[in-house]
Amino acid sequence: HSFPTRRSSDLDEALRGYYTKYDCSAADINPIGGISKTDLKNFLLAAADHFRIPVLEEIVGAPPTAELEPISSEYTQTDEDDMGMTYAELGVYGTLRKISRLGPVGMFQRLVVQWGDNYTPSQVAEKVKHFFRSYNINRHKMTTLTPSYHAEDYSPDDNRFDHRPFLYPRMDWQFAKIDEIA
Numbered sequence: 001h002s003f004p005t006r007r008s009s010d011l012d013e014a015l016r017g018y019y020t021k022y023d024c025s026a027a028d029i030n031p032i033g034g035i036s037k038t039d040l041k042n043f044l045l046a047a048a049d050h051f052r053i054p055v056l057e058e059i060v061g062a063p064p065t066a067e068l069e070p071i072s073s074e075y076t077q078t079d080e081d082d083m084g085m086t087y088a089e090l091g092v093y094g095t096l097r098k099i100s101r102l103g104p105v106g107m108f109q110r111l112v113v114q115w116g117d118n119y120t121p122s123q124v125a126e127k128v129k130h131f132f133r134s135y136n137i138n139r140h141k142m143t144t145l146t147p148s149y150h151a152e153d154y155s156p157d158d159n160r161f162d163h164r165p166f167l168y169p170r171m172d173w174q175f176a177k178i179d180e181i182a
Contacts (some may be wrong), residue, residue: 004028007146012037012090014145015097016131017138018066018083026146033148036094037064037087084130093131099153104132104174108181125182129175136168 007027009019011034032040041060048056064079064087071077080086085093096102096110108128112121119127 006031007148008032010035010037010040011152012087012094013079014142015094016083016085016090016134017141018079019141021141021144026144028146030146030148033146034150034152036091036152038091039151083134085127085134089127089131093128093135094152097135104128104171105177105181107131108178112182121182125178129171129178132171132174136171139168 005027007030009030010032013019014033035043044056044060048054048060063076065071065077066079066082067077069075069077083090092111092114093107096107100106100110102110108125111124111128115124
């Protein structure tokens with residue numbers, strides 16, 4: 001028998017490019033590839049409650065990690081530390097980038113208002129620039145995404161939904177404009 005290989009990275013990891021091209025992307029299907037980390041956790045919590053499977057709550061409570069480095073009592077590698085952004089932030093970036101069709105400057109302007117109680121304009125500027133730097137340098141990986149069910153409007157799958165270029169020039173002008181406004 002031949003069974004399809006499955007991939008297990010979510011929408012937010014694909015948007016950020018937090019996977020290895022032709023390694024994590026080399027599969028036949030990705031059941032969670034179009035689901036955000038936040039929605040996936042909420043689904044698991046609902047399933048834990050409805051089907052009385054408490055181990056799912058433990059899974060949701062565990063910090064996401066690629067486990068590429070040894071875990072010790074002093075150190076645990078986490079996805080969010082590696083990426084330099086949280087999954088909640090990635091969900092916001094994905095929504096603003098794809099649904100609201102905002103580039104770096106527009107996203108910065110929106111987030112200064114949305115996150116104004118928690119971050120200064122300079123902090124928001126650094127977060128937005130970090131996201132777009134990461135997005136740009138990893139955009140080429142989108143051409144190899146494993147087919148998946150798409151449950152979000154901001155799917156990064158450019159073979160079917162996102163027809164933006166997969167190679168971007170540097171964003172010096174946009175980043176300078178953000179710095180000017182901040």
